[in-house]
Amino acid sequence: MILDIGITDVKKSNEFLRSLWAEMAKEFGKCGWQYIPYKNKQTKTITFGFMDIGVSILIAGVTYKNNGSIIKLFFEYSDASYDYEYIEGQEDKLIKESELGKRLIRVVRKARRGMRKYNDYYALPTIKSLLPLSNYEGNNFKTEYVGENKTRIYFPVSAYDENQVEGKITQKINQVIDFLSVETNAPFWNIPTTPRENKENTVLTKEVYQELDFIDGFSVKDGYLTISEEAKDFLSYLIDSNGENEDLQTFLNACYHFHTARKYDAQIHDYQGHFDRPLEDGSGVGIEIYTKNQDLRTALVTGGAQTEIATTLYMSALEVVTLIGFQSEKCKACNQDKYSIASRVRNLVNKQLNSHIAKQLNDYYDKRSRYLHRGYMLTNDEPTTSLIPLLDIDGENGCNFPVQVSLINLREYTSYILRAFYKEYFLNKENIKE
Structure with missing residues (x-):
């Protein structure tokens, strides 16, 4: 059984499907799924899987013209003797004139009328x-x-x-x-x-x-x-x-990167604290470690990996937010888009903070790239009880330093920039208060 729909936009298509599955559950008392999506580019069909509506289990799917469109909607009995998809011209087992067919048609009509009526x-x-x-x-x-x-x-x-x-x-x-x-x-x-x-x-x-x-x-x-x-x-x-404002979604994606980084960061800086305790013999001061937040105890078993992951995600948050309002240029040599990621991040930091921090974060960005693509560590894998000077040909100062990135500084710079960005971009662009 196939029904004409004729929606050509992916947002409207998904809005229709949300309305449809809700109406299906209302009509039949249930709408459960064995969700096994399958796309056939030759026949331009997408099969969702098996839909359990109580009175029957049906195969359901759509035909499309362009990606995201719904030209037709199809239902068929799951035990019908053909492949797991709809083939144009096949003999339908589930027909429109049947009692179930009539109910399905009624549901589809209600779903079309009920779009955005929440x-x-x-x-x-x-x-x-x-x-x-x-x-x-x-x-x-x-x-x-x-x-x-x-x-x-x-x-x-x-x-x-x-x-x-x-x-x-x-x-x-x-x-x-x-x-x-x-x-x-x-x-x-x-x-x-x-x-x-x-x-x-x-x-x-x-x-x-x-x-x-x-x-x-x-x-x-x-x-x-x-x-x-x-x-x-x-x-x-x-x-x-x-969810329809793409710029807002991009900014929230940047917030997600930041927050995920912050949770890794917390396992380093918020799990344990220390305080000084004078020794009983008066010979000096001892340092006593205490647990600040037991919920962050995974820090004990994951070691220094949080620094690498958090640094990557903080820098990614800045990358993502620079996509808002960005128009890529074409490379004259290869005709591919030029994204100029490092330049975008540097310009954003320079605008919201200053050129010195922009240079510092640009260095962090280079370190993150070496970590991701060359395995260059952001933490010293040869720790010592007390610091000893060593050389590093890739180091900014020519020296090997235990921590290549100040995670707390990076956290604070990133959040400050994101806060400044939303206040300038969204609160001025959108009349939120009315």
């Missing part, structure tokens, strides 16, 4: 960080500290059904915490939300915002992580977004 839901996920997040309330969200460095976030979500809303909530909260990491320099984690979370007695009656031009350490006031007023506006914008 149900409204409300999300209340819980997140955690190294420090508690202060309370904020925007146009469409609210954060509420509930104790033990945990914060509950309330925001609306629209989706076709409960199955799809769970995915949207997960996607949205991941975007939120990636952005919060950039805003505060702290890592965040999703944690299970319990129905009866005991709220700490601390009452935050007034919104507290971070210092202007914050760059060092965490953005903290009175023991709470803080964000800027611009960040509150951006969060409202982010929560309202439906």
Whole structure:
């Protein structure tokens, strides 16, 4: 059984499919999948797999003209005697005039009419960080500290059904915490939300915002992580977004790179601390190591690899954000696109910070490239109890240094640049407050 659809844009195609599967579940009580995608470029068909709607298990798929289009939609019984795809002109076992065929036609029509007609839901996920997040309330969200460095976030979500809303909530909260990491320099984690979370007695009656031009350490006031007023506006914008703004998605991808790096970074700099303890005989001072955050204990078994990975991801975050508004040029010799990645990053850093840091990060970029493509390590693989000077022909100063990249500095430079970028690009470009 084949039905005409005629959608030529991938975004509209996926919107139709989301509406279709929700209507299918509503009509038949279930819409389960054995998802085995198969694309035949010769026949221009895509078979999704086996769809279980209770009354039958069907093969379902589409025909297309260009990638992302849906010209026709097909359904067939899974036990029909032909290959795992639809072949033009084949004899249909599932026909439109059958009872099931009529129901499927009705579902498809409802799905077309119901596109972008969502149900409204409300999300209340819980997140955690190294420090508690202060309370904020925007146009469409609210954060509420509930104790033990945990914060509950309330925001609306629209989706076709409960199955799809769970995915949207997960996607949205991941975007939120990636952005919060950039805003505060702290890592965040999703944690299970319990129905009866005991709220700490601390009452935050007034919104507290971070210092202007914050760059060092965490953005903290009175023991709470803080964000800027611009960040509150951006969060409202982010929560309202439906994924269609490509520049916003690119920026969020950069935030994801930063936050992933920050979690590796945390295993080095936030797992353990130390304090000085005078020796009993008065002969000197001993250094005692203590665990700051037991959740980061994987640092013990993964060694120094976090430095390599975090450096790569921090630099990648800067690369990604420079794609926004970038138009590539063609190489005259080979006619391939010229991306000038190092130059783009250097120009961005020079604009938001200064030429000295731009030069320093350009050196980091070169080190990262040597790490990725030549196996050049960013940490000394010959550690000693105390430093001894050694030569290195690739070293900036001609010397071998235990750590080739200052990870804390790189973290702080990267987050500062990303914060400056979103305030300049998005808050000026989009009228978020209205």
